[in-house]
Amino acid sequence: MSRISTTLIARKTSKNRDELAVYFNVRVTGFNAHRIASGISVPAKNFTRGSIVGSGKQMVLVRKRLESMIQKIEEAHYHFIENKKVPDPRLLLQYISNQTEEAITILKLADLVIELKEKELKAGNCTYHLPEKFRTLKEQLELFITQELVKNDLFLAEVNFNFVTKFRFYLQTSLYNSNVTVNKKMANLGQLFKYAIKNDWMTKNPVTDLKKLEEEKTNNEFFTEEELKQIMAFELPNETHEVIRDSFVFMAFTGMAISDMKKFCYRDIIFKDGQEVLTYSRKKTGNTVHLPINNILANLINKHYSKPFYDKVIKRERSKNDNDPVFSAPVEQVYNRKLKTLFEYNELYKDFSITAHCARKTFGNMVHGKFGVNVASQLLGHSSIAVTEKNYIDNHNLELGMKRGHSLNEYIDQIFINS
16 A cells, blocks of 8 residues: 655755755655755754754744645645556655646646647648647547546656557557557657657656557558449448448548548538539648549438437437538547458458558549549649659649549449449
């Protein structure tokens, strides 16, 4: 059982040799003793054997103040034990410190970095996706801390090399991230810690000694046209997998990422030259994509738009309106898990990890193979063709995009509808 003891020690001050600075020496079971200044100095004659002596009014007030501070330390220890937190003396002292309202935690640190990046974005000093990637990182850290560590948050003093290795493993096994994605996430985590070190909240970056995972080529994580036909005809393990199958097919025929699919609403459909056109802004880059709607997409949209929507505010189902997401898809972690189950149920196995992103890669590969890298780059909403291939092209011509979309739909009609 964890126990705490607090004793007083004193050291001579450099300013006045007749005065002693009083310190707390805090000992907790299983940890090294930690010393912290109380901010109080007393005459040398009034400190004997670890106690403040003297009956004068000033010494009485000093004793009361020190007793109050010791009580706060003991209360902090009790609070940590009750909430199953590590009662490291440094954390206890940081917790009761009157220098800040609360001790810096890793989720608090993420909030501070997000706030900083949003200011940089507003000033035009960073790209659109930079604050977003730190928001995503915070969400995943929060999931890891609550699900795996069974805590609400972690003080920075608790964050070490063991923490980052466990978090990396969680990204791989629970969130089904590829090695490439995991390495990017860990680099982002390292940026958080650099900010903490800059502000003297940490002394060492625990990501520094972490070796990068070996990155495999990821451009082969797509399905062929024949496999895509199989997916469209998948049988469902249960009703909850219907939105998984249909939204995956939807992403495979639009190139949407899961984040864009989840926020796609009926209002995002516009009319141009008498035809329905799907339009959305890429969450990652902010680039706008226009794609004429073919029969497959129209059927999927109408099917899921007609399904009732569970409103968390009124706590019941209701009909969808134009501002509600067309596809009521779960969070990405659950989505990928159900997607994996769906493929196993239909016995379609691949030598790569099946995730929602495979749908976008399937679209990119299909378009690239038939129409070339320029068309693929534009319809994928890349910021430049360098993302698709190491060249550049203007991807923001609406008329050209519409023309390319029509050509794609003719190809899809021929392969998937008339077959």
